Amino acid sequence: MNIKVLGSSGAEFPNYRPPAYLIDNFFLLDAGTIGSVLPDIDQWKIKTILLSHSHLDHIKGIPFLADNIIISNVNNKVRLISTCDVLNAVSKHIFNNVIWPDFSKIPSTCNPVIEYVEIPSETEMEIDGYSITAIPVNHSVPAIGYLIKKGPSALLYTGDTGPTDKIWRYADKASALIVEVSFPNQMNDMALLTGHLTPSLLLNELSKCKAIPPLILVTHTKPQFREEIMRELRNISLPEIKLLCDEDEYII
Numbered sequence: 001m002n003i004k005v006l007g008s009s010g011a012e013f014p015n016y017r018p019p020a021y022l023i024d025n026f027f028l029l030d031a032g033t034i035g036s037v038l039p040d041i042d043q044w045k046i047k048t049i050l051l052s053h054s055h056l057d058h059i060k061g062i063p064f065l066a067d068n069i070i071i072s073n074v075n076n077k078v079r080l081i082s083t084c085d086v087l088n089a090v091s092k093h094i095f096n097n098v099i100w101p102d103f104s105k106i107p108s109t110c111n112p113v114i115e116y117v118e119i120p121s122e123t124e125m126e127i128d129g130y131s132i133t134a135i136p137v138n139h140s141v142p143a144i145g146y147l148i149k150k151g152p153s154a155l156l157y158t159g160d161t162g163p164t165d166k167i168w169r170y171a172d173k174a175s176a177l178i179v180e181v182s183f184p185n186q187m188n189d190m191a192l193l194t195g196h197l198t199p200s201l202l203l204n205e206l207s208k209c210k211a212i213p214p215l216i217l218v219t220h221t222k223p224q225f226r227e228e229i230m231r232e233l234r235n236i237s238l239p240e241i242k243l244l245c246d247e248d249e250y251i252i
């Protein structure tokens, strides 16, 4: 499984883009960044987008992708996959013909650019040759993480979460974990209030795993605190932990 990091920040600044991970060039895990980094020909390859939750930093690229497809007349179709709560939020608050056109009816209701596909919680679903399980996590809005399996590779992605439990039951199956750490340790209260993690909260979360995945990729850091978080992650002294950068690429 090839993972290209289009964005891995918990904010937006020059060189720091919101989260999006392109799997094997056609499968997008969250969609905070698309058109600002992918040329058109690569945008057309995206067939499926898995959304962890409805926050803007995770969906921001989708309205522009839909518009690009229509304007370029490439007859592409993108499936947005998530839970009912997340899909309802996106359709009600973004594709509502006020903030952006309703691309689930454009160019026509029988052949729209965007199709909403609901995924049940904690039930393995086969999508494009991948086995995908959505697992609820603990954020300020309804949110899920994902276990994505293909052949011997399995990627576990937390999305945004504070301290949580269910997702760690899947950690022993994962060849790699993408986990959020938004704030440094001194902002523990802010992290708990907003449903995020710090390095020391991460350490506690990892203690819930039966087996720690061999590769841990930390994402969603606030760029304002990146250096501090990096120092604190080094102190955890787990050799398999790496802080993701935009444009990183991993094969697992």
Ligand SMILES: [Zn+2]
Residues within 6 Å of the ligand: 053, 055, 139, 160
């Ligand atoms: Zn969020």
Ligand SMILES: [Zn+2]
Residues within 6 Å of the ligand: 010, 055, 057, 058, 160, 220
């Ligand atoms: Zn976020």
